[in-house]
Amino acid sequence: MNHSRRRFLGTAAALGLSGAGFSTARAWAAPRFAADPFALGVASGDPLPGGVVLWTRLAPDPLAPDGRGGVPDGRVAVSWQVAEDERFTRVVQRGTAQAVPELAHSVHAEVTGLTPGRDWFYRFRVDGSGDISPTGRTRTAPAAGTSPAAVTFAFASCQCWYEGFYTAYRHMAAEDLDFVVHLGDYLYEYGVGANGGVRGMTLDASFQHETYSLADYRNRHALYRLDPDLQAAHLAFPWILTWDDHEVENNWAGDTAQIDKDGFPDDDPASFRARKTAAFQAYYEHLPLRLPQKPTGSSAQLYRRLAFGDLLGLHVLDTRSYRDDQVCGDGTKPGCDAERSDPARTMLGPGQERWLLDGLESSGARWNVLANQTLVAQVDHDPDPAVVSSGLDMWDGYAAARDRLLGGMHRRGVRNPVVLTGDIHRSVVADLKLDFDDPDSPVVATEFAGTSVSSGGDGTAMDTFGFDWMAPGVNPHLKWHNSQRGYTVCRAGGNEFTADYRVLPYVSSPGAGVTTPARFAVEDGRPGAQRI
Template sequence: MTLDLGSSPRRRFLSLTGAAAGLAIAGTLPGITASTASGVEKEDLRGYPFTLGVAAGDPLPDAVVIWTRLALDPLAPFGGMAARPVAVRWQVAEDERFRTIVRSGVAVARREASHSVHVDVRGLRPWRHYYYRFLVGGQVSPVGRMRTAPAPWQSPASLAFAFASCQAYWDGFYTAYRDLAAHDHDVVFHLGDYLYEIGVGTDAGVRRQPVPDEFARETVTLDEYRGRYALYKSDPDLQAAHASAAWIVTMDDHEVENNWAGPISQDDAPRDEFLVRRANAFRAWWEHMPVRAAQSPSGPDIRLYRRFQYGTLARFNLLDTRQYRDDQAAGDGTKAPNPGSLDPNRTITGKEQERWLLDGMAQRSARWEVLAHQTAIAQLDTKAGPEVLVPMDTWDGYVASRKRILGGAAERGVRNLVSIAGDLHRSVVSELRPDYADDASPVVGTEFVGTSISSAGDGEDLDEGGRTILAENPHVKFGNFQRGYVRCEVDRARWVSDFRVVDRVTVPGGTVTSRARFAVEDRDPTVHTV
């Protein structure tokens, strides 16, 4: 390809892109957590800078992270912002009209961080609703609402939350997020595939939305990942969902590349080259997510796994099953169990994260112990008849990890183990056993896999693949192949999961209904319909 490198804005963009890429590799994130703006001139931007909305995340009993990114022209390089830093005022209040402001300050939005702002607001009260906003000059952001977590010793009567995943922009509208935003959730979990590295096409698929030509390419550079996040976050329904509650986010594969595994690219790119791409992807993820400084990347490395305690009622273990996993067995795909998938030394979590998880389970600090992660733990035989074929990218490709985690939970006396996951683009409810090859292996937990927000288009109630999974896996109790998300209501006596589905996502204005509701009783991991 021939590029015109004359004295054009495009040349300046390419030059600055190179500098930003260097920062991604170095892991330097200058200024984005600053709480003061000394020496930064306040300005009244010519245009509205809050086009990507606001978000809150990672709630603790006394703290929450609030986020925004300034972008006058979201799909333009650097969001159409000038190079200079911008002072951004922020406020947290007890009421939506901001009559009782409890915390406030000034942060600096800098170009090297895409003019994103992360503020770790401290000194809040446990289990309280708060409202937040940002101000630049005469412009005011949308108002976001969030709730802090309970104190560790508190025992909340109930907890309402939602989880979602997989939102390919070109495959459908985010109608499910419109529904999610209309409900009152204490917290929302996003379990991966927030964006897709695949090109969206010049008309953004079913959305028929003109986008710059470069959006048809697969993301590789830092600026390409930044642009893709800007496109996704420009969606009004996604913005509304973010503004409705604090989110806890992790990532799966498509935030980098499909089915990557540790330092290994699916496309067999040279390792050093792939690690540069991974650094770019991690950097852009950080810039666009409401997460703490502890989750800022150091080049191609990032600490995603962490815990969130909701008093004595529930504890969420947010996992990372991409960065530390061994390469998929037998060349990936759907295969029969094989020496690779059955290898006792192979892992989907890595040894350090596995130890962290099992040591935490030994504490037994909450009634409900939750694994919030990327993909299905339960065995999913996808072949009709006596032959067993299972996906190598799920925990079926890492059988020893499944045995160690599920068996370890039982050995440590975990009272109620629940797995919530995504990735499959279908809803699946299963009972978890440490060893599916042993008929005597006990049920030790319950798994709720949520479908996609939009990926795979409209779908149908139950496709042929879903019928096969139900027929071949007696531990699977429900399947659905429509788009949507899952709402959960948890109290001391039981857990209820409500599978919300959209009739059509390929057109705007689809209808969202409750397809099925399943309950798990305290101390009984079997599932039943409600």
């Protein structure tokens, strides 16, 4: 493909696939901003062999009460460049996207025509004003059919802004990674408190209640995106994201809201769909997602599949949008065995479940990694051998659906399945078995559950949950537990898949160091994790 054709395709991608669509706003030919329009930073995401999606949002007043970021209702032309070097002396792609008020002046430029498997640098410029963004670094995926020696990535989840600083992201930005996987709870819908919790930041009254309107969700995202450590991690690597519950509301399930405790009229499906519509739009506006992930009202398809040569296939799941409501009033409790084992109940929905199992079976990848939200492994929360207490929001609450997933992978001979999990604010390594109650049942896959970035505040190596879960004989398939904050670095190689658990001693103040208290490996062709 010659240079001029590559430039044309890159420009067409930005204009036609930016997600802006048609706007009724007039063009703002000579924009002038009172402050930095790139205050929320830049990001890239969903790397393919030939390109990535580049993101920014113009917001010189990011926390403006109306959620518009301080930009008038006009279309703004934003140019972008991709170069081989950080000084942009060798620009290989460029284009222009329209930042429109209908999408909070966000930009999603889908760049094509790049060489696979290498680093690139990118930046944005506001046409007419000359404002230039920070420079981001991204990396394209290896070419299809190639066999890279290794793919290294980190995964993280659960970053409650007011419960802790994002020091984990500062350390993550210093790693040598191909990409980052975020498993959900990018923000929290709750009010941030009068002083922003540990942040000690005074915010107006609109931040003191749950998010409900589009302006609420936009400003909560903007608040999180102002964090310099989070911006640094986005600047350093492409991200692959999916949501869990708090991007909308705690423990939502399909079109069913959590039992109303906040005074918002979202108990009926129609009202909750309106809330989801606002939450989904703000999520898209603030993250490097491609056009197929752009929501239509209260619907969006977050599940998708990315390949990294023939070494790693990443199957990104959405365990919220299609699940049945939690049984027995949700929570963690004994009993409910018949309800949670009902074969009619689903976690993924029939379409996504079929897509996942069919894709796993046909995958030619050596390692098949599931980016999943809630814990798959069976966990008895009560150390009393006479009592079995289950978490009903986890896969334990959807036991028949879990049987279909693990049994389906076993019957279809899926190669080296590894599950990555967030949500639980603790690190857990587990063998996933066909029958968790049978010591002789085969191990089907390995689960690496990662802790939170900040949610839950300062942690400890062990807490009450940890002692209960790891009590002798209670959950013998669990290999390790830790309840400190941090992230996990994974490396998929030709012979093994490793997971290094990075943890911080505290997040209630900035500046904590990072250590690696545990490292596990899965051998090619041998499911189950071994500590190394």
